[in-house]
Amino acid sequence: MTPQLSEILAQVVERPPNILKALLALQERLGHVPTEAVSDIAHALGVPAAQVAGVLSYYPDLRLTGSGRHLIRVCMGESCYANGCGRLLRELQDRLRVDVGETAAGGKFTLDTMSCAGNCAVSPTVTIDRDLYGRLLPSQLDTLLERYK
Amino acid sequence: MSTATRLYLSNDTSSRAAGAGVLADAWSEHPEVQLIRVSSRGAFFLEPMVERESPAGRVAWFNVTAQDLPRILSGTDGTPVRSIPFLVQQTRFTFANFGETEPLALDEYQARGGLSGLETALRIGPEAIIEELRVSQLRGRGGAAFPVWNKWKVAQQARADRKYVVANADEGDAGTYCDRMILEGDPFRLLEGMLICARAIGAGQGYVYCRQEYPAAAKTLRAAIQKADEAELLELDGEPFPIEVVEGAGSYVCGEETALLESLEGKRGVVRARPPYPAQSGLYGRPTIVSNVLTFATIPNILSRGGAWHAALGTEQSRGTMALQLGGRVKHPGLVEVPFGLSLHQILEQFGGGMAPGSRFKAVQVGGPLGSLFPASQMDIPICYDAFAKAGAVLGHGGIVVYDHETDMVDLARHFMAFTADESCGKCTPCRIGSVRGREILERIQAGSGTIEDLALLHDLGDTMKIASLCALGGRASYPVLTAIEHFPAEFRAKLRV
Numbered sequence: 001m002t003p004q005l006s007e008i009l010a011q012v013v014e015r016p017p018n019i020l021k022a023l024l025a026l027q028e029r030l031g032h033v034p035t036e037a038v039s040d041i042a043h044a045l046g047v048p049a050a051q052v053a054g055v056l057s058y059y060p061d062l063r064l065t066g067s068g069r070h071l072i073r074v075c076m077g078e079s080c081y082a083n084g085c086g087r088l089l090r091e092l093q094d095r096l097r098v099d100v101g102e103t104a105a106g107g108k109f110t111l112d113t114m115s116c117a118g119n120c121a122v123s124p125t126v127t128i129d130r131d132l133y134g135r136l137l138p139s140q141l142d143t144l145l146e147r148y149k
Numbered sequence: 150m151s152t153a154t155r156l157y158l159s160n161d162t163s164s165r166a167a168g169a170g171v172l173a174d175a176w177s178e179h180p181e182v183q184l185i186r187v188s189s190r191g192a193f194f195l196e197p198m199v200e201r202e203s204p205a206g207r208v209a210w211f212n213v214t215a216q217d218l219p220r221i222l223s224g225t226d227g228t229p230v231r232s233i234p235f236l237v238q239q240t241r242f243t244f245a246n247f248g249e250t251e252p253l254a255l256d257e258y259q260a261r262g263g264l265s266g267l268e269t270a271l272r273i274g275p276e277a278i279i280e281e282l283r284v285s286q287l288r289g290r291g292g293a294a295f296p297v298w299n300k301w302k303v304a305q306q307a308r309a310d311r312k313y314v315v316a317n318a319d320e321g322d323a324g325t326y327c328d329r330m331i332l333e334g335d336p337f338r339l340l341e342g343m344l345i346c347a348r349a350i351g352a353g354q355g356y357v358y359c360r361q362e363y364p365a366a367a368k369t370l371r372a373a374i375q376k377a378d379e380a381e382l383l384e385l386d387g388e389p390f391p392i393e394v395v396e397g398a399g400s401y402v403c404g405e406e407t408a409l410l411e412s413l414e415g416k417r418g419v420v421r422a423r424p425p426y427p428a429q430s431g432l433y434g435r436p437t438i439v440s441n442v443l444t445f446a447t448i449p450n451i452l453s454r455g456g457a458w459h460a461a462l463g464t465e466q467s468r469g470t471m472a473l474q475l476g477g478r479v480k481h482p483g484l485v486e487v488p489f490g491l492s493l494h495q496i497l498e499q500f501g502g503g504m505a506p507g508s509r510f511k512a513v514q515v516g517g518p519l520g521s522l523f524p525a526s527q528m529d530i531p532i533c534y535d536a537f538a539k540a541g542a543v544l545g546h547g548g549i550v551v552y553d554h555e556t557d558m559v560d561l562a563r564h565f566m567a568f569t570a571d572e573s574c575g576k577c578t579p580c581r582i583g584s585v586r587g588r589e590i591l592e593r594i595q596a597g598s599g600t601i602e603d604l605a606l607l608h609d610l611g612d613t614m615k616i617a618s619l620c621a622l623g624g625r626a627s628y629p630v631l632t633a634i635e636h637f638p639a640e641f642r643a644k645l646r647v
């Protein structure tokens with residue numbers, strides 16, 4: 001175990017052990033959950049490694065690999081669907097030359113989807129990191145992406 | 150400071166997305182402006198909306214840009230909030246504070262009647278609280294529409310060393326946002342509802358399971374909990390009643406109450422077989438009330454005004470008001486709180502204002518991904534649990550999404566099945582395998598190589614999933630697909646290989 005990992009684990013372990021919380025806290029600090037760390041996490045929490053691996057593979061938001069510097073998520077919920085999120089997604093795929101889940105060359109952007117941001121009345125919705133954009137048109141994407149370095 | 154004009158601007162996530170954030174940045178340092186960041190009235194089509202006081206109440210400016218400031222400061226062309234049809238035609242009880250108050254101002258919450266439901270609850274005690282709820286005929290607003298008092302009674306009567314109250318803030322149905330608005334806009338109302346529940350069943354700890362997609366909601370709620378704690382509100386019978394916010398990790402099925410409890414325990418969010426129900430054996434095997442955010446937020450008014458007041462609103466089987474959330478290609482998307490019983494047509498015309506410019510109506514989806522599609526010929530259906538049940542549909546969490554003439558129904562059906570296949574928790578075969586097969590069939594039809602047998606297969610698959618699934622995800626996933634085929638058969642047939 002690296003000293004960094006053991007330090008983080010010491011902070012995220014609680015009683016009773018909560019695997020999901022520990023993994024989310026780890027991801028918050030490292031950007032993803034390295035698969036190699038599963039046995040160390042299991043050891044620190046006092047649970048079987050298979051259980052940790054099971055939780056890790058179950059939740060869509062737990063990432064096994066690092067993402068680009070910025071994470072773009074296109075909402076695919078029904079209100080966004082009705083308002084043309086499909087076009088936005090295709091446009092982003094073309095511009096960034098990536099598929100959903102992939103990181104663009106240069107490591108600047110990772111493209112992903114989400115299922116509803118609760119912004120349905122101001123849809124279609126795209127989030128970039130912690131920022132949320134609504135009523136977005138494909139023609140606005142260029143200026144939007146330029147804001148992120 | 151004395152010369153600055155107080156301007157009210159919503160800080161809700163959707164208001165910011167509509168442009169309120171840009172206005173706040175532009176005006177925050179302006180010497181003539183004192184910005185008050187309030188909750189949103191929910192008339193999102195008018196946002197960003199800026200208001201100021203006048204002798205006749207608040208006056209509003211719509212779809213404001215930073216250049217509108219002189220107009221607003223001189224008071225020209227404003228519209229009295231009391232004359233906005235979208236708002237005045239509503240019956241606001243749960244959402245009465247929206248647009249008026251600052252979300253984290255506990256004194257404002259109290260000044261407008263907040264905490265009086267809790268006061269009543271503390272005074273009358275557990276049995277009488279549950280009696281008020283029985284009289285109110287309140288049914289859960291999260292989707293299953295189960296009578297609230299019944300669940301609370303079970304938890305109250307259960308003997309255990311610990312009991313829990315859990316607010317379901319997973320709000321997974323796409324097209325719904327009223328829970329988010331409550332969390333961000335009137336968080337003390339949720340906390341008050343949870344405290345009343347804790348008092349009724351004798352719980353010692355509360356949790357709010359908040360979807361990961363709602364960072365602002367979680368942040369506001371945590372701040373509200375801290376304020377409530379400082380005001381010594383998180384205490385019952387001299388014992389602490391701490392409330393913790395726990396964030397999810399992107400799984401739709403974690404909104405199902407037993408999967409939610411698994412996830413709260415840090416495990417895979419897989420559905421548990423019921424019985425036992427959470428009210429008997431829930432979090433860590435203890436009696437637990439899991440209720441939706443809107444349900445909890447409805448309860449303070451029931452305690453302060455009485456169960457009979459609530460029962461007098463709505464229809465026979467659906468008492469009270471419902472928060473409907475309009476989205477999609479409707480002209481006026483936003484939050485509509487009205488008593489149950491108005492027709493879908495009335496909601497879409499009177500409040501929705503018809504279709505967005507350039508759009509022609511095709512279908513409307515009510516009840517999220519487990520709901521049904523309604524064509525133009527079925528717009529007379531009243532918004533209430535009974536009528537929807539009779540039509541084989543569900544109101545769900547009150548999401549209403551309108552699709553226009555450009556919508557490809559085959560692709561939409563594929564979209565639904567793909568969602569189920571992605572989100573199935575895998576516990577039971579009909580849902581796990583059925584949804585993947587369903588998606589494959591619809592992909593085949595979309596690609597032009599489907600046959601008439603494929604449509605029959607989708608029906609069979611749907612029937613099996615309906616009957617044999619453990620939870621409503623598998624049980625209802627075929628509804629949007631099958632109603633799409635039922636109402637738009639020509640679109641499906643046109644894509645079949647002949």
Ligand SMILES: Cc1cc2nc3c(=O)[nH]c(=O)nc-3n(C[C@H](O)[C@H](O)[C@H](O)COP(=O)(O)O)c2cc1C
Nearest residue numbers: 289290291317319320321404405406440441444621
């Ligand atoms: C697949 C699935 C997803 C659900 N998602 C939610 C949700 O996001 N929010 C919610 O309150 N209830 C959701 N429910 C309903 C809950 O299981 C439960 O009935 C509800 O939280 C109880 O609260 P209520 O009585 O206030 O409605 C879901 C149910 C299913 C089957």
Ligand code: SF4
Nearest residue numbers: 574576577580620623
């Ligand atoms: S119906 Fe689907 S989501 Fe529900 S328990 Fe079965 S596999 Fe899980």
Ligand code: FES
Nearest residue numbers: 075077080117119
């Ligand atoms: S459907 Fe996209 S924000 Fe709700």
